[in-house]
Amino acid sequence: MEVAFAQTAPARSGSLADVAMLEGHWLGAFNGGPIEASWTAPAGDNIIGYIRMMKxxxxxxxxxxxxxxxxxxxxxxxxxxxxGLIGVEEKDKADRYRFISAGQDRALFEREDGNIRIIYERRKPNQLVIQRGELKNGQWAFNDLFVFEK
Structure with missing residues (x-):
């Protein structure tokens, strides 16, 4: 599924409640193998999670x-x-994404360099989709990256 969005207005303040829909244990497929994800409920000032890809x-x-x-x-x-827990990024680096906006069961983030946007979306009660977007001809074009079911 591809969705295009025009450039958006400056970010509004958000909260962890805007991404609380991630909570749970999720299963899907990616590159011919299973993919598993899990996120905690918001606690204090954070949410933690993981994705494991296998083939x-x-x-x-x-x-x-x-x-x-x-x-x-x-x-x-x-x-x-x-x-083997061999890091891809440098030891003290991580990919960082700033909050842009949120709606009902949907949150949009942008990587610090402004080249990639990620949408986290709960499409159905038991379905979570992560979309990756890139700027093409002045429009953000998003494609499903991961589709998970509970």
Whole structure:
């Protein structure tokens, strides 16, 4: 599913409640193998979670997530690891995404460099979709990256 959006207005302040719909244990498929994700409920100033990707009964990639509350909204931080817990990013670096906006069961984040946007969306009570967007001809074009079921 591809969705295009025009450039949006400056970010509004948000809260962890805007991404609380992530909570739970989720299963899907990606690149010919199973994918599993889990996120905690908001507690204090954070939400934590993971994604585990596998193929042929072996791990291919792990992603660890932290959403931390800031004065302008939640910030999503992601670190990627290869099997053996070998970090992809430098030791003290993480992909960071700032909060842009949220609606009913939907939150939009933008990577610090402004090149990628991520939508977290609960489409049905038991379905969670993560979309990745890139700027094309002045419009943000989003495609489903991960589709999970509870």
């Amino acid at each position: 042929d009964n072996k791990a291919t990639l792990y992603e660890l997530f932290v959403f931390e509350q800031t004065d302008t909204g939640p910030v999503a931080m992601v670190k990627h690891f290869k099997p």
